[in-house]
Amino acid sequence: MRCDVLAIGTELLLGQIVDTNSSWIGEQLASAGIDTLEHRKVGDNLDRVVRCIRSMLEVSDALIICGGLGPTPDDLTREAIAEVMGVPLERRDELVEWIANLFGGRGRQMPENNLRQADVPVGGDVIPNPIGTAPGLRCEVDGRVIYAVPGVPYEMHRMVSEHVLPDLLERSGQRAVIVNRSLKTWGASESGLAEMIAEQVDAQTNPSIAFLARGIEGIVVRLTAKAPTVAAAEALIAPEEARLRATIGDLIFGIDDETMEHAVLSRLEARSWTLGVAESLTGGLIGSRLANVPGASHTFRGTIGSYATAVKRSVLGVTAEHVVSADCAQQMAEAAREVLGADVGIAVTGVAGPGEQDDQPVGTVWFGLAIPGVPTETVSTRLPGDRERIRQFSTISLLNLLRMRLDALA
């Protein structure tokens, strides 16, 4: 089964919006074991959309068309599919009513244009859209299938997950469910990780094991199992996940959508410990990421973004002569705990560039961790890259250090 993707919108060609939809769909298709071999972007032009659909269906069993289902005259996906099918559009009463109700429910009058969204090529099926005005379409042409989904990402995600993928799997005769489990790691390179678990990766076909490099989000080791039921797929994953954890467990900070900051906050919350941060080169970035976790207020007290040396001295009471040093990181971590009234204090100081500081080269970073019951610890590292990358890597590296230290406590 091969399913290609066509993204529609002149704004995509002009670079006003980056087409992330086809990447997301490609990832879903790959996880489901469906080949996806070509993706295209084309503008809002009926002739060109029709030509694209025709030429893509020549080589593919299925096509997902993304976008062009809106209410304005330049939304042409419905017309293009009808032309490819050689049928007219018909206005579906139940869709008219449904769209009118949507507007009525929000106390707004339905613009005449929105009626276009009730048009369906004769013989086509409607894919319901529970969270937007644009219904999706499923249409068959000469034994091939076309799915049309909205360009708005969260509407598209839901329609593809709930309708398109199950339908494709059914058609492919797989009659199987796909279950993914992502183990999110930090601290090893992709090749380093691959080496550690090479034997298991090579031997495994179901679940398959893949590596996805996610930059600042680390490297994901993804297990993908196919089975007749979710329970059966999960039963295939469990022993392989256990084997992976036996080898690289220390590097795994979370699963699936869990972020590093969530991993840290949940571990602290389990101990009823609060956290304070003192940060120099990151200027508030660590606090910002922690504050973005819903429910952070149970645990996260705040951050002192002590960018200027004078602020390190006046607010944090740092006496260390050099501000890029173990002494300074230690004093900052202890002050974060004290000034912010927290159980745990963490700190980072370093040189983000562009120039050297205190004779230390760009990328030199010192971390401090003040954790109850153990002596305050300092760790130094040397990070590559530009200013922004050094700041981002400092943030995630410090949070990961804290995670590992918390896991190592009795």
Place this chain on the structure above:
Amino acid sequence: MRCDVLAIGTELLLGQIVDTNSSWIGEQLASAGIDTLEHRKVGDNLDRVVRCIRSMLEVSDALIICGGLGPTPDDLTREAIAEVMGVPLERRDELVEWIANLFGGRGRQMPENNLRQADVPVGGDVIPNPIGTAPGLRCEVDGRVIYAVPGVPYEMHRMVSEHVLPDLLERSGQRAVIVNRSLKTWGASESGLAEMIAEQVDAQTNPSIAFLARGIEGIVVRLTAKAPTVAAAEALIAPEEARLRATIGDLIFGIDDETMEHAVLSRLEARSWTLGVAESLTGGLIGSRLANVPGASHTFRGTIGSYATAVKRSVLGVTAEHVVSADCAQQMAEAAREVLGADVGIAVTGVAGPGEQDDQPVGTVWFGLAIPGVPTETVSTRLPGDRERIRQFSTISLLNLLRMRLDALA
């Protein structure tokens, strides 16, 4: 002149990397007045790459191929172009020498694989790559032209700007230069902006005027002029820019690559004023953005991310009963100035959600600004969206308020 774009790489189809290259190229082509009507992504498979190139050249005058120029066996762009041209590859001595020198210069031995990067289809031209090992290619087939550029964004950007675009303009017979000027605005909607300058936009063809919505970076009004020389193009832009500024000047915070935080820091630096921040719901985000500007240390003192109410009281001395209030924003701004030893203090407090706080709905935000010589000011707003969006919009809105107040000072 029509130039389409083909991005090569299986990882693009699988969603492991989002194809931002074709968006960037599309934007450059559009600015240069060259049509770009279809973009494709295809995997690392020789047959499919060859078929794609052939079918794209059927309708386009020129094709930019991005990626597949690396040293590994799955880098197939060179082979594919040679096959489309019906010629063999030849290894160019001068390229072998150049690549060997690159490795020698870094004290590393050249892997045998890298020799493949010295292969060029017979009859093709080399586009130099001053910052990477993959040379680009320019090849002609039946009066059409193919450019192959690396997939590494910064190498690609340079090659497209310095070689591909000038060559395309030359071929298109335009023999013109294109000069862009982006006026970055904050505070008006796209439709609101369009209304204010509708007449000018409609009347203008050279420079043309376009709107680009950039989310958290605001809305860009872009002037694009074509002329025989850079000086002539700039002379076309100057009076139109002046007219725009007369109408929407207050909304413009910067030009071209200038960010809001840069706009704020440069205005402060001009007055030799330093800045301190106190932030609640943003948790350090404002400080983080300011600290990311090279040279921020002349002006930015630091931020107090006073996430917990107790920290607002102990570190900032806030006495206001409710922490989402004008009183609290005012006390935070004044404390930011005092505690951080800064000339100017700014502050934000509010409700990012998920739940209400102090009976205030999600999205309620209070800003405080303590500026020398004028009374401390507070401003409230109600922002839409989810937690992350509210935090991002709070950040840029507060920085923009400060920019406007600084501009309004005598």
